Amino acid sequence: MSVHEILRMGDPRLLRQAEPITEFNTPALDTVIADMFDTMHAANGAGLAAPQIGVNSQLVIFGFKQNAGDPDAVPVPETVLINPVITLLSKDIEENWEGCLSVPGFRGVVPRWSQVRYEGFDQFGNPIRREVDGFHARVVQHECDHLIGVLYPMRVTDFSRFGFTDILFPERDPNDDD
Numbered sequence: 001m002s003v004h005e006i007l008r009m010g011d012p013r014l015l016r017q018a019e020p021i022t023e024f025n026t027p028a029l030d031t032v033i034a035d036m037f038d039t040m041h042a043a044n045g046a047g048l049a050a051p052q053i054g055v056n057s058q059l060v061i062f063g064f065k066q067n068a069g070d071p072d073a074v075p076v077p078e079t080v081l082i083n084p085v086i087t088l089l090s091k092d093i094e095e096n097w098e099g100c101l102s103v104p105g106f107r108g109v110v111p112r113w114s115q116v117r118y119e120g121f122d123q124f125g126n127p128i129r130r131e132v133d134g135f136h137a138r139v140v141q142h143e144c145d146h147l148i149g150v151l152y153p154m155r156v157t158d159f160s161r162f163g164f165t166d167i168l169f170p171e172r173d174p175n176d177d178d
């Protein structure tokens with residue numbers, strides 16, 4: 001297990017379409033997932049997609065017990081999601097702040113679908129199917145965007161609400177930089 005370098009915006013490897021995973025429960029997959037959790041925890045992130053460590057596979061992880069930056073955020077279970085498909089459950093859109101480990105030091109308001117179903121597989125090949133809303137729905141959409149080469153600044157519609165985290169939120173813990 002090891003902490004990897006996280007690719008930053010501008011790296012063309014973040015703009016690729018990720019490939020589906022065809023073999024589950026393999027030592028190679030277990031290693032990538034363990035490394036992703038190490039990397040996400042070391043960076044205090046709420047989610048990480050495989051392309052962010054240069055692995056071009058349809059694999060994301062996310063979840064947190066408590067978010068230091070937003071104590072009101074509802075915990076999201078720690079999840080490994082492979083070959084995900086997202087379906088809208090409503091056309092309602094919600095705006096909220098996002099950051100990204102590939103865009104360190106910034107925050108922006110991003111419109112997202114407020115209620116979605118996500119389906120996919122865990123690392124053993126067991127199917128996952130959940131209907132979620134709020135921050136859980138937001139983090140899934142953010143991470144799955146990484147699998148189609150989309151970073152959250154590409155979804156920002158109002159650039160008066162995009163900027164440096166320490167300027168926007170002077171009270172915020174500077175180490176909480178997801």
Ligand code: NI
Pocket residue numbers: 099100101102142143146
């Ligand atoms: Ni991200």
